[in-house]
Structure formats: structure tokens, C-alpha cells
Amino acid sequence: MGGIGQMMALYSRLAKASIRARMQYKANFILTVLMDAALFAMDFLLIAAILYRFDSIGGWSVFEIGLLYGTASMARGVYRTFGYELHRFESYIAEGHFDTLMVRPWPTLLVLLTRNLDPGRLGVAAQGGLVLGISCHALLKAGALSGGAMVYIWTLPLWGAAIFFAISLATSASAFWLTRIADLQVFTMYAPMTAASYPLGIYPASLRALLHTALPVAFAGYVPIRFLLGKGGSAFDLVTPVLVAMAALYVSYWFWRLGESGYQSTGS
Amino acid sequence: MEYLALEPRSQVMIEAKNLVKIFFVAKRFNGSFGAVKALFNREAREVRAVDDISFKIAPGDFVGYVGPNGAGKSTTIKMLAGILHPSDGEILIGGVSPQRHRRQVAKNLGVVFGQRTQLWWDLPVVESYELLAAMYGVDRERYLAAMKRFDELLGIGELLDVPVRKLSLGQRMRADIAAALLHDPPVLFLDEPTIGLDVVAKDHIRSFLREVNARGTTVLLTTHDLSDIEELCRRVMVVNHGKLVFDGCLDALRAEIGVPTQLTVDYTQPPANGETLSGLGFQVVDGDRARGPNSLTVAFDRALISASDAIKALGELGEIKDVHLTEPAIEQMLKQLY
Numbered sequence: 001m002g003g004i005g006q007m008m009a010l011y012s013r014l015a016k017a018s019i020r021a022r023m024q025y026k027a028n029f030i031l032t033v034l035m036d037a038a039l040f041a042m043d044f045l046l047i048a049a050i051l052y053r054f055d056s057i058g059g060w061s062v063f064e065i066g067l068l069y070g071t072a073s074m075a076r077g078v079y080r081t082f083g084y085e086l087h088r089f090e091s092y093i094a095e096g097h098f099d100t101l102m103v104r105p106w107p108t109l110l111v112l113l114t115r116n117l118d119p120g121r122l123g124v125a126a127q128g129g130l131v132l133g134i135s136c137h138a139l140l141k142a143g144a145l146s147g148g149a150m151v152y153i154w155t156l157p158l159w160g161a162a163i164f165f166a167i168s169l170a171t172s173a174s175a176f177w178l179t180r181i182a183d184l185q186v187f188t189m190y191a192p193m194t195a196a197s198y199p200l201g202i203y204p205a206s207l208r209a210l211l212h213t214a215l216p217v218a219f220a221g222y223v224p225i226r227f228l229l230g231k232g233g234s235a236f237d238l239v240t241p242v243l244v245a246m247a248a249l250y251v252s253y254w255f256w257r258l259g260e261s262g263y264q265s266t267g268s
Numbered sequence: 269m270e271y272l273a274l275e276p277r278s279q280v281m282i283e284a285k286n287l288v289k290i291f292f293v294a295k296r297f298n299g300s301f302g303a304v305k306a307l308f309n310r311e312a313r314e315v316r317a318v319d320d321i322s323f324k325i326a327p328g329d330f331v332g333y334v335g336p337n338g339a340g341k342s343t344t345i346k347m348l349a350g351i352l353h354p355s356d357g358e359i360l361i362g363g364v365s366p367q368r369h370r371r372q373v374a375k376n377l378g379v380v381f382g383q384r385t386q387l388w389w390d391l392p393v394v395e396s397y398e399l400l401a402a403m404y405g406v407d408r409e410r411y412l413a414a415m416k417r418f419d420e421l422l423g424i425g426e427l428l429d430v431p432v433r434k435l436s437l438g439q440r441m442r443a444d445i446a447a448a449l450l451h452d453p454p455v456l457f458l459d460e461p462t463i464g465l466d467v468v469a470k471d472h473i474r475s476f477l478r479e480v481n482a483r484g485t486t487v488l489l490t491t492h493d494l495s496d497i498e499e500l501c502r503r504v505m506v507v508n509h510g511k512l513v514f515d516g517c518l519d520a521l522r523a524e525i526g527v528p529t530q531l532t533v534d535y536t537q538p539p540a541n542g543e544t545l546s547g548l549g550f551q552v553v554d555g556d557r558a559r560g561p562n563s564l565t566v567a568f569d570r571a572l573i574s575a576s577d578a579i580k581a582l583g584e585l586g587e588i589k590d591v592h593l594t595e596p597a598i599e600q601m602l603k604q605l606y
Contacts, residue, residue, distance in 0.1 A: 013402050021390035024431070100386045102351040104403060105374040261353060264291065265346055 007110055014114030022116070032120040040127050044069065058202040063135040064144075064229055065198065067153060070132025071221040072197040075160025077125025083165050084118035087189075089172035090181050096266030108260055109169075109253070128157070149228045152238065159241035160220030164193060166248035167215055169256055176259025192217040199226075219244040281362060281455060281486045282325040282348065288356035289318040289343050289510075317343040318354070319510035325488065325503075327454070330481045332501035333490045336606055340510040341490040345459050348488070349379050361455060375404065378448035378485075382460030385444055387432040393443050394428040397450060404451035411450070418446040421476050438469030445473065449480060456480065458489045462496055474499050494602070508606050522595070525604045528567035530594040531578050535562050539586035542566070548581055549573055562589075 022029060047069070051062040060068075080087070092098040092112070101108040136153065139145040145153075171188045175181045196217040200208050212218045219240045227233035292312040318340040325331055335341050346352040348359055350366030350373055359366055366373040379386075387396040401411045419425035422442045427435060435443060441461060448456065458477070462470045470493070477500060481487050491497060497504055497518070504521055506514040514521055530553060533539075538561045542552050549572055553565040564585065568578055575593055582588070 010402060014399060017388060017391060017395060017399055020395075021388060024390045097384065099346065099351050099381065100384060102370065103349055103374055103377065103379040103386075105371045106403065107371075263352065265343075265352055 007106070010106065011110060011114055014111070015117050018114055018116050019119060022118070029120055032118075033123045036120065036124050037127065040073070040124055044131065058199040059231070060199045060229075063138040063142075064225075066131050066135030067139070067225050067229075068199065068221050069197045070128045070130075070135055071153065071156045071160055071225070072193065072217075073128025074125045074132065074157035075128075075164055075196075075220055076193050077121045077123070077128060078157060078161035079164040079168065080121035080124070081118050082113065082161075083168050084121070085112050085114075085116045086165070086168045086172045087185070088116070090175055090179070093175040093179055093263075094266075098263060099265055102260075102263070109256060125157070144229065153225065153228070156221055156224065156241060159245040160196070160217075162245035163216060163220050163241070163248055164189075166245065166252040167192065167217070169249075170252035173252065173256040173259040176263055188215055196220050196222065216244050216248060279326050280324045280360075281327040281329070282323075282488065283360040284321055284323050284344070284348070284357065285359070286357040287318050287321045287344065287347060287354050287359065288316065289340070289347060289352065290355040291315045291317055316510050318347070318507075320357070321507065321510070321512045322357075323505060323512065323515060325486060327486055328481070328484050329503060330477075330487045330501050331489070332497035332504040333488060333507065334492075334494065334497060334504060334602065335507035339507045341507055342459055344507070345457050345488070345490055349377060349457055350374060375451070376453050376455060378451070378453040378456040380441075380445055380448045380456075380458045380461050382441070382458075382463040385432060385440055387440075387443060387447055389432050392429050392431055393424070393435070396432065396443075396447060397428075400447055400450050406451050410452070414446075414450050414452065418449075421479055422446055422472070438465050438472075441465060441469070441473060442476075445476065449485075454485060456485050456487045458487065458491075460491055461489070462491065462493050470496075506602060506605055513605050523571050529570045529575070530565060530567050531575070531582065532559065532563060532565040532592040532594070533579070533582045533588055534559070534590040535564070535586040536589050537586060538562055539564050539582075540584075542582075542585055545581065550578070550581065 047057075047065065048062065051057065051065070055061070057065060089112070092101070098108070101111045104111050132153070136145065136150045140147070140150060167188055168185075171181060171185055174184065178184070192211060192215045195203065195207075195211055200211055200218055200222045203211070208218075212223075223233060223237045223240055227235065227237040291314075293315055294312050321340075321344065333341055333344065343352065347354050348361065348366065350370040353367050361373050362376060364373050366377075387393065388399065397411075397415065400406075406414070415424070422445070424442065424446050427439055427443055430439075432440065432443070445458075445461065461477075462473060465473070474496065477487065477489075481500075487500075489496065489500065501518070503517055504514070505512055506521070514524065516524070528551065542550075542564055545552060545566060550566040550568050553567050559565070564582065566578070566582065573581075579588070579591055582591075
């Protein structure tokens, strides 16, 4: 018990069960998917309206922003699907349900993540994929993007999802000390995930610095895409998403383990 | 299932050595800016939830762990199960520390939290069992054997297709206990397993626990319901203010506190004056005069006077029609300890 292969097998078994559980509430599931789609469409219409008026934002055209927006949305959809329970982690600490994860002979994070998955969020990822596809197509036609670059861009959502996941994991782990983290999540999750959908050059320097360091969403898309579009940076930028994702996962899991060892539980 | 590497002649399944758990509770401030003040003030009150507790539990023992609310019962169980880290002291379950080797110990533990289900809320009960079997590496043969046994003893069969959220409290507790025992762990921790249950459901669960213990499982049970202890436990540990104030068998508890046994005698006619009784070590209890002039109730210490001697002494006062012997209820005894 405990090898990576066995963990993967158990993960997939438990994850399937939680999806079955979720399907017990079909109406709610369909509603979530539709709501997400509506919100996403409104979001993008807003940018399109702004771009229609100004042509570009911070020197980025509509299709260039589409690359950022598409990769960020896909990453976000994948992260929310698999990291759904991290998002709700506050209740585990505040209500003491974390106890029940600790008595299992598996890593607590594995058991936690499988308690709930949210495949409805893959709808957001699909819509992000649509925006990304349209943008890639337009830029290819205009000669602004090579075929190789396009293939590379389609791998970015994976690393982006890993970066979002790591930030979420670290945020959730802070609940071991803070208990209540809903407000912190707005600051570390919602805001950076939204920020990653736009060229970071439009933000003040201090915010830009933050998004390149403690909340490294810049590497989920902006940094490598900026280089591919010839807007600055170096070829090294292309490996940063992988490196940052790995480092962020490593650090945030270490932080999680630290919090777990100091877990205080609640009264009976 | 691999079991813990127990020493061959080990007489200890669960060992707690000088266990201490200190919680820091933020100091509260009153007034409209109390919350803000609390945020910037690092002062914390120290609460010693468990304060230097040591004990050893032999394999196959059934131990009751009792105490008033906030005495440190749940905190102790959570430390034993590897959920909490002690502030000081050490725990060994089958010779292995649940703090250093949580997952290894967890394989060999069954844990039931009375107020918190460990089943998958939205799925039929049987799915929870299948997932737990996968989680604990229980093969098909052992799984089916366990299911058969749980059905015979706990009536689990009728619950298998019901989603957990639709179970009654009593049904859910049966399902939860079965879930904790599916992998046949050598050690079982139960935190308030009969809380909120009616008498029939309690009985059902108690007889099952007796059978589990008879198979050799070491059981540690915390409870508010002291009849659980009287019916199940060979040994009782009493905790109060984080300290172990008693550890021994029920009879020893009775002897230690010396809560008197009461004997009520109904006579055919009003008995003679019992003044001489106090010289013999009896105490006439006034409260029971309500039974009428033909009755007399005395309290005495069983350690000094046997029940037959007591009846003989009271027989001197008149012709006896009926006798009632009341052992001190465990509640009463514990009140004296707290």
C-alpha cells in the first residue's frame, strides 16, 4: 500500500465514486455548467467590447489576448475540476472533518481530493479551448505564430493548472493555522486567476512582481506567450512554466505537510 | 492485511507515556473593537486538555474512557489515532508511534466518531464498503465474509442499497461501526458510539461490540452513557481536567470511592427502632421513608459488610417481606471523583 501506482489506482477509484455521487444531483450539475457558461460568455463579451473600442490592451491585440484568456481558462477549468475540494477546505478545518482524513492509511491530500470532483468545470475548460483555438487559427493565418509555437501553447494549460493547484494548496494549508481562509482565497485564487487572463504589463509594477513570485500565475501563460509573440523575454521563458509548476507544487505540499503535523482538530 | 510487528510476548497493545496536549486559545476581548484587538494581541490562554496521562492497554482488553465534557477524552483518542500530535509524551500502538508512522498505524486501526460519519454521504452504503475495501486492501473473499458477519450481527444487509444521507441515526451508526471494522483491525477506537440512540439501537450495538471484542480486538471506548461502560468494559479509566483520576476495574472503582450500597427492606409490620444499626456500620437513609412505615433503607460499605450479613442484621428488627439491594450507579460514583 502506498506506491505511486497504487495511489493512482485508488485515486481513480475514489474519484469515480465521487462523480457518481455528484450525479445524484443532476439538475444542480446541469445548472452549474450553464451558469459557468453564461458567466464565461459575459466575461469574454466584455473584453471584446473593450477591444472593439480600443483595438488593443497594453499593446496586445484581441487574438493575442485570446491566447492568454484561453490558456488561463483551460487551466482554471482543469484545476477547479480536480481541486474542487481544496476550495472548500475551510469547512474541513472549521468543522473538524479533517479528522476523518487522518485515520486513513493514505496521504490526507489524496483522500481529500477524491471526496469531491467537479467535472462541470470542464465546461469552462472547453470554452477556454474554443477561444484558444480561434485565436491560434487567426494568428497562424496572420503569420504571427508558428505551428511549433501553437503546439507548445496547447501544453500550457496543464502547467497553468498545476500552478493554480499549488497556490490553492498553499492557501488551503494556511487554514491549519488561520482556520478561516475564504477571504484569503479571494486574494490568492480569484484575483490572480483573473489577472492571468490579461497581459500583465497593464498592471502596476508591485502587482506584477507579486504575480511573478509569491502567486506565480505569470508563468501560466503570459511569460512564455510574450516571448512567442516577440514582445520581449528570452527563449528560457519557454521552460519556466514547467519549472515554476514543479517548484510551486513542491513548496506548497511541504507547507501542507507542515500544517497537517500541527493540526489542532476541534472539540468533540 | 499486514499487522503491526508486535513483539512476540508483548502484553501491551496501546501505550501512552506521560501524554500532554496543550491548546493555545486566543484571548477574547469584549467591546466593539474586541475582534480587532484580538487580531493584534498575541496573548493566548494555555489550556492543558490532557495533562500527563499514562496507561497501558493489553491486547484483547475492553476499556472504557469516561469523564465530563471537556475532560480530555476526545483529545486523548485523537492523539492515539494519530490525528493530533501530543505536546509532550509518547504513544505506541502495537509498538509503533501513530505520530511518526501515521499511515502504518492507521492500517491497523478502526475508528468510529459518533457524531461524524466516515461513509460517503451521497452513495449507497455498499459503495462505501467497497471503497473502504479498496482503501485498506481487503480482498474479495475477506470482504464477503465480513459482509456476511455484519449482516448477521448488525443487520447491515437491509441498509446496503440505501444512500447514507437517508439512514436514521441508529442505522448510520451500525453502518459506521461495520465500516470501521471491515479491515478487521486489531485495535478499535470508539468515540461516543451510542450518542443519541434509543435503547434498542444501543443494545444492538453493544452486543455487536461484545462479539468484536471476543474475537480478540482491543477496544477503547469513550462515552457519556455509563451503562455502556457497565455492560461492556472490564476496565475503566476516568479522566477529569486532563488528568487520569482512576484506572481499574469497575469493582475497584466502587471500592475506591466507597459509594455505599443501599439495602431497602420491606417488613410485614413497622420495624423496631434501628438506632443500634449505626453502631454496626450501617447508615439509616432518611430519603426512603416515603416507601411507608413498613420500610427501612440503610446504606453500607460492601467492603466491610456482606449483603447477607446486612440482611441478617436488619432481620433482627422485624419479619422481612422483601429486600432490594441497589448497587451504586456509576454516575453517582463518578460524581464523587470529579
